[in-house]
Amino acid sequence: MMARSHVAIGAGFSVVVDAWGGTVSTPEAGKQEEHGFKIVRALAHGHVAAVRGILRKLGLDRTLQGRTQVERRVRDVIEAMLIQRIIAPGSKLAFHRALAPETATSSLALSVGLEQVAEREVYAALDWLIEQQPRIEAALARKYLVDGTLVLYDVSSSYMEGRCCPLATYGHTRDHRPDRPQIVYGLLCATDGTPVAIEVFEGDTADPRTIREQVDKLRPRFRLSHVAIVGDRGMVTSARIAEELKPA
Numbered sequence: 001m002m003a004r005s006h007v008a009i010g011a012g013f014s015v016v017v018d019a020w021g022g023t024v025s026t027p028e029a030g031k032q033e034e035h036g037f038k039i040v041r042a043l044a045h046g047h048v049a050a051v052r053g054i055l056r057k058l059g060l061d062r063t064l065q066g067r068t069q070v071e072r073r074v075r076d077v078i079e080a081m082l083i084q085r086i087i088a089p090g091s092k093l094a095f096h097r098a099l100a101p102e103t104a105t106s107s108l109a110l111s112v113g114l115e116q117v118a119e120r121e122v123y124a125a126l127d128w129l130i131e132q133q134p135r136i137e138a139a140l141a142r143k144y145l146v147d148g149t150l151v152l153y154d155v156s157s158s159y160m161e162g163r164c165c166p167l168a169t170y171g172h173t174r175d176h177r178p179d180r181p182q183i184v185y186g187l188l189c190a191t192d193g194t195p196v197a198i199e200v201f202e203g204d205t206a207d208p209r210t211i212r213e214q215v216d217k218l219r220p221r222f223r224l225s226h227v228a229i230v231g232d233r234g235m236v237t238s239a240r241i242a243e244e245l246k247p248a
Contacts, residue, residue, distance in 0.1 A: 153235075157182050
């Protein structure tokens, strides 16, 4: 006999489905029928499992790993934030709600073992991540960058809300929001486009002036002596080549 399930959807409405997910019948609102079991709640899982599997395939979970039990929990929060950012981008408060049992819409919390996360833990995890950034970037550089390779670099910007960011200043806006302060950020990538390092600058920083920091990353931090930096013409100017890239 084909198994059937009784799914409650909203108030006073139910749908009977078979084991394969096909609709068998739709009883009138408010009526109850016995079919062996009822699905009271279903959390989406496929997209969570897919993204988490890719993170493990890339080895990002090992790169993020913490040494102590406290750090491991923080690492789990960061991993959950990465997954949520991909499957349903939103604010940190929205992420916190996505983990709470009462408001969860996916299996994310259960998958990473974080059924109870305080709101303050989310922001504390970001503080931990900033502290770990040099270590994480160095690990990515060892994996994806070698001497003699191409390094891709580009700059973008975003407008900011609020008044507490020390880097937010008025400057060139790519978002067509001259009424808001900006931040500028430069992304350093491997030849295949894999992100390796990112740095945030004050909002009025001209794109070419961010080159010096990239040279400092490639040589002292990542220990590369011979690379080719690829950037657009407006950033890798003749002055930058003469003053910063050539001497390095």
